[in-house]
Amino acid sequence: xxxxxxxxxxxxxxxxxxxxxxxxxxxxxxxxxxxxxxxxxxxxxxxxxxxxxxxxxxxxxxxxxxxxxxxxxxxxxxxxxxxxxxxxxxxxxxxxxxxxxxxxxxxxxxxxxxxxxxxxxxxxxxxxxxxxxxxxxxxxxxxxxxxxxxxxxxxxxxxxxxxxxxxxxxxxxxxxxxxxxxxxxxxxxxxxxxxxxxxxxxxxxxxxxxxxxxxxxxxxxxxxxxxxxxxxxxxxxxxxxxxxxxxxxxxxxxxxxxxxxxxxxxxxxxxxxxxxxxxxxxxxxxxxxxxxxxxxxxxxxxxxxxxxxxxxxxx
Numbered sequence: 001x002x003x004x005x006x007x008x009x010x011x012x013x014x015x016x017x018x019x020x021x022x023x024x025x026x027x028x029x030x031x032x033x034x035x036x037x038x039x040x041x042x043x044x045x046x047x048x049x050x051x052x053x054x055x056x057x058x059x060x061x062x063x064x065x066x067x068x069x070x071x072x073x074x075x076x077x078x079x080x081x082x083x084x085x086x087x088x089x090x091x092x093x094x095x096x097x098x099x100x101x102x103x104x105x106x107x108x109x110x111x112x113x114x115x116x117x118x119x120x121x122x123x124x125x126x127x128x129x130x131x132x133x134x135x136x137x138x139x140x141x142x143x144x145x146x147x148x149x150x151x152x153x154x155x156x157x158x159x160x161x162x163x164x165x166x167x168x169x170x171x172x173x174x175x176x177x178x179x180x181x182x183x184x185x186x187x188x189x190x191x192x193x194x195x196x197x198x199x200x201x202x203x204x205x206x207x208x209x210x211x212x213x214x215x216x217x218x219x220x221x222x223x224x225x226x227x228x229x230x231x232x233x234x235x236x237x238x239x240x241x242x243x244x245x246x247x248x249x250x251x252x253x254x255x256x257x258x259x260x261x262x263x264x265x266x267x268x269x270x271x272x273x274x275x276x277x278x279x280x281x282x283x284x285x286x287x288x289x290x291x292x293x294x295x296x297x298x299x300x301x302x303x304x305x306x307x308x309x310x311x312x313x314x315x
Contacts, residue, residue, distance in 0.1 A: 017269075017278040024311035028052050029064070032303040034085050037295050043087045044309065045094060049079025051108070053092075065092070065108050072099060088130040095125045095138075105138070107150070116153060126166050131175050131192060139166045143182050147192065159195040161188060167223075170214045179219055181209040187221060187231075204229040204237050211248045215294075216255035218273060222246025228260050230273055240276045242269065250292040250300070257314070259300060261289045266304060268292060270314060282312050 030048035037043075040057040049067035054060065069077040083095040083103060092108040093116075103125035105117040117123065124141040131137050131147070135156070138146040143166040147156040164182040171178055177198070178190045185205035189198050207224035214220075219231040224245050231237040243263040250259045255273055259282070262269035266285035271278050287304040294300050298314040 017281050018315075020280050020282050020312055020314065022282075022284050022310040023313050026054060026309045026311070028307045028309065031305055031307050032290060032309065033082050035291060035293070035301070035303055035309060036086055037293060037301060038087045041087060042301070042309075043085050043092060044303075045082035045085040046307070047081045049082065049096070051082060051085060051092070051094060063111075065094075065113065067096065067113075070099075083125065084127045086129045086136070089133050091130075091133065093128055093130065093136060095128050116150070127169060129169070129171065131171075137169070137171075137178060137192065139169055139180065141166055145169075145178070145180065145190065145195065147195070157195050159190070167208070167210050168212050170212050170219075172214060173216075179212055179214050181212045181221060181223075183208040185209060185223075185225070187212060187219065199234050201231050201234045203235060204231070204239055210246060213249055213251045215251035215253055218251060218255035220249045220251050220258050220260075222249040222260050228258065228271075230258065230276075238273075238276060240271060248289050248292045250294050252294040252297050254297060256297070257294070259292050259294065261292075268300075268302065280314055284310055 028044045028046055029050040029052050030046035033047045034045040042054040042056050044052040051065040052061055053063040055062045067079050069079050072078050081097045083097050085094040094106055096104045098119055102119040103123055104119060107114050107116055125138050126141045127139045129137050134150050136148050138148055143161045143164055145159045149156055164184045167181045167183055169178055169180040178192050179187055181187045185207060187201040191198055205221055205223055209221050209223040212221045221229045226242050228240050228246055229237050247261050257270055258273050259268050259270045266289045268282035269278050270280040285304045287306050289304045292302050300312045301309055303309045
């Protein structure tokens with residue numbers, strides 16, 4: 001009887017979920033590798049060394065960063081993949097992957113590109129984010145956090161978390177804490193200023209974690225175990241499941257809604273974080289989803305491995 005009730009609840013929530021299609025598209029210069037929206041500015045990084053900068057209010061491209069081409073081992077001219085990008089107060093920072101698989105760090109400001117770190121540093125940088133205008137947080141593929149001062153071009157600290165491969169990190173809204181995950185079933189809460197680990201979340205995920213987000217006191221995770229975990233504290237959490245690996249998750253600003261890739265068709269489920277009821281199913285992606293970003297309570301931007309970004313409005 002208990003199993004029948006659970007089955008009926010699942011069927012009911014699925015029946016009443018509303019299918020949504022994108023209301024708008026933006027086509028990037030090349031296949032998308034990362035994007036970030038700050039106010040009305042949308043930064044789109046690509047796999048071919050081009051970064052598009054859009055003014056969403058004016059609905060137009062306002063700038064483009066184009067890296068120089070170089071020759072690969074076959075002698076063909078190519079541009080390097082932009083691994084991660086962030087934007088703050090007119091400054092654009094981004095990581096470039098070289099043929100050697102090592103990474104370089106650049107800053108773009110006032111129409112000028114400046115290299116901050118080159119491959120001689122032997123850093124496999126994977127994700128970057130502004131802490132403030134002069135400080136950035138970087139994570140490497142081998143799971144090292146680096147707090148970096150842009151004024152001095154020196155690391156404030158380097159913290160090796162463990163020997164697992166890094167997967168994702170997310171800041172608290174006040175940028176005092178960082179939540180970081182890797183290819184283990186564990187998430188660590190780190191005080192950014194001191195690098196101190198203040199909490200560990202390891203009760204609910206059972207396999208590699210791929211994606212996390214943190215908003216308004218709620219932490220969401222998704223990964224290889226197909227579980228979507230909503231943590232209020234390390235010991236207080238709720239769980240729902242997708243039908244495939246959970247490659248991307250996101251929370252809206254007040255954490256009343258959560259979105260995650262629900263199946264192999266790259267459909268996106270949007271659920272109520274209190275009841276876990278599926279409210280919407282976002283349909284339109286044909287390739288593996290890279291990123292989901294809520295930029296308001298009811299609006300999202302998403303990107304897959306193609307060259308389009310999709311804009312969604314939950315009605």
